[in-house]
Amino acid sequence: MFEDILGNDDVKKYLTNCIENKNFSHSYIFSGIKGIGKYTFAKDFAKCILEDSMMQDYYELGPDGKSIKVAQIRELQNVINIKPTFSKKSVYIIDDADLMTIEAQNSLLKTLEEPPEYAVIILIVHNERSILSTVKSRCVNIKFSKLSDKDIKKYFLKNDLSFEDKNINVFKVLDGSLNNIDFIRDDYDELLKLTVFVTNLKKNKVINFFQDASVFYDNHDKIIRLLEYLNILLFENSYFQLIEIVEKTKNKILMNNNFEMCIDYMILNFIEELY
Structure with a gap:
């Protein structure tokens, strides 16, 4: 797993350990500059969590225009309330999560505080300073390094x-x-x-x-x-x-x-x- 992804060997080791032990947090932040593989890592991690190549219990969202709006997060929350059909877990990726509005982040916070047992939420973040400290405190923050x-x-x-x-x-x-x-x-x-x-x-x-x-x-x-x-x-x-x-x-x-x-x-x- 992760063999075809360049760099960030420490991240590979950590995520592989999570997969082998089936020990997953309810929420992660993948943080680092653009173009270093965070999204690819997140997709591969999701496949391993779901143990389903079709990724049928998977949901992804990104910016609507220049931001991720509160309506998008509320739609995500409705999806999260639906139990997985094909896997024991469901994975939800928010790409460019640092573009969430403050209102959207506060809305997401409610789910991060009391997530369903089956939910794994991954925030892909390029500018960590844009994420509220209350959101960060409820996620496992995995920092990605620049490529050599x-x-x-x-x-x-x-x-x-x-x-x-x-x-x-x-x-x-x-x-x-x-x-x-x-x-x-x-x-x-x-x-x-x-x-x-x-x-x-x-x-x-x-x-x-x-x-x-x-x-x-x-x-x-x-x-x-x-x-x-x-x-x-x-x-x-x-x-x-x-x-x-x-x-x-x-x-x-x-x-x-x-x-x-x-x-x-x-x-x-x-x-x-x-x-």
Whole structure:
């Protein structure tokens, strides 16, 4: 079991022990960044709990739009009240559970406090800070780690993908997650521009500075990922004083401040620090 899943051997060991001893909690939180296998682990764990390849006593829900709403949780609670038909247990997975509204979490709390004996609820969480402490306290919290470069190489080889590139560091972009593979493929040109941007910082090419900075202004929808990769490049080149500027810019954007003004803030502060 779990043989085909990369990384997180400690999680494999723990879940395997639960399965072998048929010792299951009523509720789990699988927490960690996106793209490290939490959902795949949850599905395989559910199959083992149910001992049914058809997974007939299984229910799954995810966001309706940008959040998981209280109506969805109430529907889940109605389903949970139905006893399993084919297995001794029923498994319920809430994917992107950190997108539950506060009202939805408070509603779920009632079930977590008094779950049916047959119920196993798994919350898949990417941002644990979004989960109420009262919800967390009633779940077994299983923390997933980032994938190692070795694990990522295995994935690339298995899927006939190349991980060697002279222009960008693939492993730095992925940062322990397979979630960014599409980012590398779809936004390679932008990543390359960032590499040139930092290279020109090193060469003090002031003339090229604003031209290079266009990569930020032109990519509103993917700016957070680009800023995260920029910080990786800055760290590699020992521009520690600029990393804090990038972090402040990222936080301003996440707080829905004016996009262009945020980028202006970053660029002007870069110039002040460097020139």
